[in-house]
Amino acid sequence: MFSRFVPFPLFFLTPYRLPLTCLRSLAPLGIAGTAQRSIPTPYRRATLDPARLIADNAGRMSQATRADIERAIRNVPDFPKPGIQFKDITPVLSDGRLLEATIQLLIDGHRHQGVDKVVGIDARGFIFGAAAAVKLGAGFVPIRKKGKLPWNTHEQSYDLEYGSATVAIHVDAVKPGERVLLMDDLLATGGTAAAAVQLLEKLGAQIVGVNFVIELGFLDGRKRLNGYPVDALVRY
Numbered sequence: 181m182f183s184r185f186v187p188f189p190l191f192f193l194t195p196y197r198l199p200l201t202c203l204r205s206l207a208p209l210g211i212a213g214t215a216q217r218s219i220p221t222p223y224r225r226a227t228l229d230p231a232r233l234i235a236d237n238a239g240r241m242s243q244a245t246r247a248d249i250e251r252a253i254r255n256v257p258d259f260p261k262p263g264i265q266f267k268d269i270t271p272v273l274s275d276g277r278l279l280e281a282t283i284q285l286l287i288d289g290h291r292h293q294g295v296d297k298v299v300g301i302d303a304r305g306f307i308f309g310a311a312a313a314v315k316l317g318a319g320f321v322p323i324r325k326k327g328k329l330p331w332n333t334h335e336q337s338y339d340l341e342y343g344s345a346t347v348a349i350h351v352d353a354v355k356p357g358e359r360v361l362l363m364d365d366l367l368a369t370g371g372t373a374a375a376a377v378q379l380l381e382k383l384g385a386q387i388v389g390v391n392f393v394i395e396l397g398f399l400d401g402r403k404r405l406n407g408y409p410v411d412a413l414v415r416y
């Protein structure tokens with residue numbers, strides 16, 4: 181018969197100890213109670229109290245403006261080829277305050293529209309689109325360059341200055357009637373966004389907005405998105 185009491189040295193070898201050891205190994209993942217206790221108080225409140233998190237985000241957003249975002253965008257002449265002035269958004273991405281303001285401004289006006297999916301265009305549209313989807317409580321869908329998506333796709337080609345390009349979407353990425361917010365980093369001639377819109381129409385999506393961080397207004401890309409609500413945070 182086993183005694184109800186385990187001698188002290190044997191305690192470390194018994195099954196009594198096992199659950200405790202498992203819990204400790206989960207601590208670095210923030211799952212076990214011990215990890216929660218080690219987090220400094222202000223962080224703990226921000227992570228655990230959703231109401232406070234929203235208030236913090238709103239407060240911080242008001243500190244950065246469209247003008248701040250515009251100032252941070254870097255102009256890179258002659259990239260990727262001579263004559264193109266590339267709008268480099270990486271300084272916006274690397275600044276937490278500007279990144280958050282950008283996402284908040286992109287979703288402004290769409291918070292109460294019941295957006296089901298945010299669709300981002302390959303590749304920088306993924307960054308803003310995915311973050312916006314999380315904030316809106318929506319799903320995220322990528323529109324990719326041809327040949328990158330693994331499942332069955334619809335494809336749409338469009339003209340470039342020299343040649344053409346093709347974008348694709350999974351056939352089951354958006355259900356008919358779902359409310360979709362389309363996003364990319366930059367609107368230039370509008371060819372890419374117009375092709376994305378055509379793909380979404382093919383799936384029966386209801387497009388509630390087409391949003392960009394930057395619009396090169398002098399290229400008049402908007403006219404190719406006629407009839408859709410288009411918005412951009414910074415215009416050149």
Ligand code: AMP
Pocket residue numbers: 264265266267268301302303304364365366367368369370371372373401
């Ligand atoms: P477009 O189809 O002409 O409207 O081109 C839009 C796409 O090309 C976007 O996905 C942008 O990321 C990219 N793009 C076009 N022009 C520029 C530019 N001057 N700077 C940065 N990205 C650009």
